[in-house]
Amino acid sequence: MAEGNKFEAKKQDRGWLQIDGDECKGCGLCIEACPPKVIAMSEELNHYGYRTAIYAGAGCTGCGVCFMVCPEPGAITVFRAVVQRAEGSSRANARVEEAISCASN
Amino acid sequence: MSSEVVQEYAVAQGRAKSFYTRYERKDELQRQTHYCPGCGHGVVHKMLARAIDELGVQDRTILVGPVGCSVFTYYYFDVGNIQAAHGRAPAVATAMKRSRPESIVISYQGDGDLSAIGTAEILHAANRGENISVIFVNNAIYSMTGGQAAPTTLIGQKSTTTPEGRRAATEGYPLHVSELLATLEAPVYIERVALGDNKQIAQATRAIRRAVENQARGLGFSLVEVLSPCPTIWKMNPVEAQHWVRDVMEKTFPLGVFRDHTREAAPRPAPPPAPALDEIPRLLGVAEQDLPANHGRALARDKQIDLQVRIAGFGGQGVLLIGEVLAEAGLDAGLEVSWLPSYGPEMRSGTSNCHVRLSSQPVDSPLVAVPSVLVAMNEPSLRKFDLTVRRGGWVIYNGDAFPADCMREGVHVLALPFTRLADELGDPRVSNMVMLGALLEIDGVLPQASVDAALRRLVKNPRWIALDERALARGRELFKESLRQEGAEAMGGGMK
Structure with a gap:
C-alpha cells in the first residue's frame, strides 16, 4: 500500500477509507461497527456476486474499528490524517501509533 | 492550529505484511x-x-x-x-x-x-x-x-x-x-x-x-x-x-x-539440542566401527540364495535371538534380510515365533508362510507349523523322539534332545544356539566369520559369547553326525 496519500487542504476529515471491492464479501460487520456510521452497502454486485461495503466519502475519523471487525485481510485500508506543522517536524509515526492504540481501546 | 498547513493521510490500518497479497488458490x-x-x-x-x-x-x-x-x-x-x-x-x-x-x-x-x-x-x-x-x-x-x-x-x-x-x-x-x-x-x-x-x-x-x-x-x-x-x-x-x-x-x-504467570515466569531453558544426524549411530552403539565387516560381499553376488526360516517355541527359549543372529549374519554376508518377530504380551512362557528371510534378491515380504527350514523348540510349535514346511525342506525339532504322526514325505527331520545336549555344554539355555548351529550346517551359505560377527553384536556378555560359540559348534557337529548315521543306515538298508 502507498506510503501516504496527499489530499487537497479542503479535505478536513481526520480519516479516510479505502474498500477493496474484490475482497469485500459484504458481511456488513463494518457497517454495524463504524462509530460515525459512514459505511454503507452497495447496490451493485461485485465480480463475485456480493454486495460490498462502500465508504460514504466523508466523515471518517480514522479510528480503525471497521478494519478490526472485518474478516478479510485487506478489504479495508484505513488512512489517518497526519498533521504537518509548518516547522516541518513530521509526526506521522506518532500519529499512526496513536490511532492504533485508540482503535484498540 | 494555525501552524497546521498541510493535511496528509497515512495508512493507519491495512493488510498485514504477514499475509500474502495473492493467494495461490483456484x-x-x-x-x-x-x-x-x-x-x-x-x-x-x-x-x-x-x-x-x-x-x-x-x-x-x-x-x-x-x-x-x-x-x-x-x-x-x-x-x-x-x-x-x-x-x-x-x-x-x-x-x-x-x-x-x-x-x-x-x-x-x-x-x-x-x-x-x-x-x-x-x-x-x-x-x-x-x-x-x-x-x-x-x-x-x-x-x-x-x-x-x-x-x-x-x-x-x-x-x-x-x-x-x-x-x-x-x-x-x-x-x-x-x-x-x-x-x-x-x-x-x-x-x-x-x-x-x-x-x-x-x-x-x-x-x-x-x-x-x-x-x-x-x-x-x-x-x-x-x-x-x-x-x-x-x-x-x-x-x-x-x-x-x-x-x-x-x-x-x-x-x-x-x-x-507471565510476570513471575522466567524464560524456560531451551531443551538440549537434538544430536546431529551423524552422531546417532554412535549413540545407539551402531557406529561404523561397531558394525560387522561384511565378510561375504562376494558370496551374495554369485549365488542364488532364498532361505526362509520359521523359528517357534516358548517365550524365553531364545526363539527371537536365533532369528536375530541369522538375520544379522545374513546382513554381514551382504544378503537382503528380514526378521519379523511375532509373540504374545508375556515376556516368559507365552508362545513366540519369528520369520526370517535371507535372500540374494530384495525381500518382497517378511512373512514366511512356507518355510524351507522350521526350527521347532517344542512339540506344540512343531504341531502348529509342521504342515507348512515345503517339500525338500527341513524340520529341526527339540525332543527325544519325533512324533510319528508329524512325519511327512519329502521333509527332512533332525530331531534331538537339544535342551539336554545344551545342558551338557554347561547351560540348558543355549539350546537355541545348538539348534542354530545345526541350521547353519544345513544351509551352509553363511560364512562362519559373519555368524561370529553377528553374535558379537547381539550378545554383549563375553561369558555368554564363549558358551554360544561352543553351542554353535556343537550344533554343527550334531548335524554332521546325524548325516553320517543316516548314510550308514541307508547303506545298511541297501545291504539287506
Missing part, C-alpha cells in the same frame, strides 16, 4: 479467502498477522494449521506453514519448536480439532509447558463438515447430530478447555476472549499478541481461546452471529484470564 479466487462472509477466522487471522508483524517475527514463524475450516492457513500467511493431521497440531508444534528453538511456533486450531479428536495432544503439550502459542478458535460446532455437535456445543444448541438440541444427559456438558488447562501447573498464559463486539475484538487482539510475545520471550505455553461466530452453520446473518457470541455463547464460556 484461479478466480486469488484475491479472496475461502471463508464465508462474516467468519470469525478472518478476524483472528488478522489479529495473528498483526501480532507477527508487530513483534517482527515473520521470518521465523511457523504456523501449524489444523483440520477444519482453517485448514488453508498456508494460502494466506506468508510464514513457514505446516498442516497437521486432525487434532495433532500441538504435537507437530512441539516437534517444530524443539528442533528449531529459535522459531515462533503457533498452533492454530478449531474446537472440533482441539477439543475433540485432539484432546490428548493439547492436554499433554500444555502439561509439558511447551513454549508454543495456541490459538483456539471456538465456534461451538463442527462447521466444515456441515454442523455436527462438537464437545463445545452449548446445552440446547441444535446441530445435525443433536436436532432437538444438546442434552447433558446424553451428550454431556460443553467442554471448557481453558478452565481445564488452567488446572495444570505448566501453562503460563490462558485467556478466553470473544469476537462479539468492538470491545471484545480489541481485547482479543491484545490477548493474541501476548500469546505470541510470551513465546518470543521464552516463557512457555500460552493459549488463547477465541469465541468466534459461524454465520453459515448457525444460520444467522453475520451481525446476528456476532451478537450471539456476546449474548449467548459468553454465558456458557465466560471470558477472562484463567492463567497468567
